[in-house]
Amino acid sequence: xxxxxxxxxxxxxxxxxxxxxxxxxxxxxxxxxxxxxxxxxxxxxxxxxxxxxxxxxxxxxxxxxxxxxxxxxxxxxxxxxxxxxxxxxxxxxxxxxxxxxxxxxxxxxxxxxxxxxxxxxxxxxxxxxxxxxxxxxxxxxxxxxxxxxxxxxxxxxxxxxxxxxxxxxxxxxxxxxxxxxxxxxxxxxxx
Numbered sequence: 411x412x413x414x415x416x417x418x419x420x421x422x423x424x425x426x427x428x429x430x431x432x433x434x435x436x437x438x439x440x441x442x443x444x445x446x447x448x449x450x451x452x453x454x455x456x457x458x459x460x461x462x463x464x465x466x467x468x469x470x471x472x473x474x475x476x477x478x479x480x481x482x483x484x485x486x487x488x489x490x491x492x493x494x495x496x497x498x499x500x501x502x503x504x505x506x507x508x509x510x511x512x513x514x515x516x517x518x519x520x521x522x523x524x525x526x527x528x529x530x531x532x533x534x535x536x537x538x539x540x541x542x543x544x545x546x547x548x549x550x551x552x553x554x555x556x557x558x559x560x561x562x563x564x565x566x567x568x569x570x571x572x573x574x575x576x577x578x579x580x581x582x583x584x585x586x587x588x589x590x591x592x593x594x595x596x597x598x599x600x601x
Contacts, residue, residue, distance in 0.1 A: 417455050419445045421469065424462045428510040433463055460525055467506055468532060474502045475540050488550055493596045495541075496559065497588055500567040503533060504580065507571070530568060534560055551599060559599040566591060 423444040427436045438459050442449045456462040478498045507526070537560045542548040547556065570583035 413455070416445070416447060416451060419447065420452060420455060420462060421466055424466045425470070425510075428463065428466065433459070433511045460521075463510065464525070464529065464532070467510060467529060468536070470506050470510075471499075471503060471533060472536060474506075475499055475536060478502070479540060479544050488546065489596050489600060491546060492551075492559065492599065493588075493592050496563045496592060496596070497584075499537060500563060500587070501584065503564075504567060504571055504584075526568070530564060534564055537564075555599045559595055562595050563587075563592065 420441060423441055424436075427440060427444055436459075438452055439449060441459070441462065442452045445452070452462075456465070478495055507529075538553070538556060541551075541556050541560070542553060566587060570587070571580065574580045574583055
C-alpha cells in the first residue's frame with residue numbers, strides 16, 4: 411500500500427473504532443488489525459495513539475468548520491453569522507470529544523487533559539485562520555477581535571464541558587451560553 415492509502419486507512423479505522431469503543435478502549439493493535447497493516451507500519455506513520463486521535467479529530471472538525479462557514483453565509487447580519495458559527499462549531503467540538511474520547515476519560519486523566527489543551531490550541535488556530543479566510547468575516551472584523559471571540563468562547567465551552575455531570579447539564583450550559591453569554595461576546599467583538 412502506498413503511504414497516502416495507509417494513512418487514510420488508519421484514520422478511517424481510528425475514526426470508526428474510537429467512535430464505537432472510545433479512545434481509551436481502543437488499542438494500537440486493534441487499529442493496525444482493522445487497518446490491515448502491521449503494528450510497526452502504524453508506528454511508522456503515527457508515533458502514538460494520541461497522534462492518530464489528534465489527526466482524526468482535527469480532520470473531522472476542519473470538515474465541519476468549513477461546512478458551517480459555507481452554510482452560515484446566508485445569515486441576515488454579521489452578528490448573527492458570528493454567533494451561529496461560534497455556537498455550531500462549539501457543539502461540533504463538544505460532540506466530537508464526547509464521541510471519540512469520552513468526557514469521563516478526559517476529566518479523570520491528566521494525559522487526556524494535557525492533550526485537550528493541545529487540541530484546544532489547534533482548534534483556536536484552525537478557527538482563526540478559517541474566519542480570516544472567510545470573506546464575510548475576514549474583511550470586516552479585525553484579527554485581534556476574532557481572537558478574543560474565539561478564545562473566550564472556546565474557554566467557556568471547554569470549562570462547562572469539564573464541569574457538566576450529565577448530558578442535560580451540557581444542554582443547559584449550551585442554552586445559557588447561547589442566550590446569556592455569546593451575544594455579549596459577539597457585541598464586544600464588533601464594537
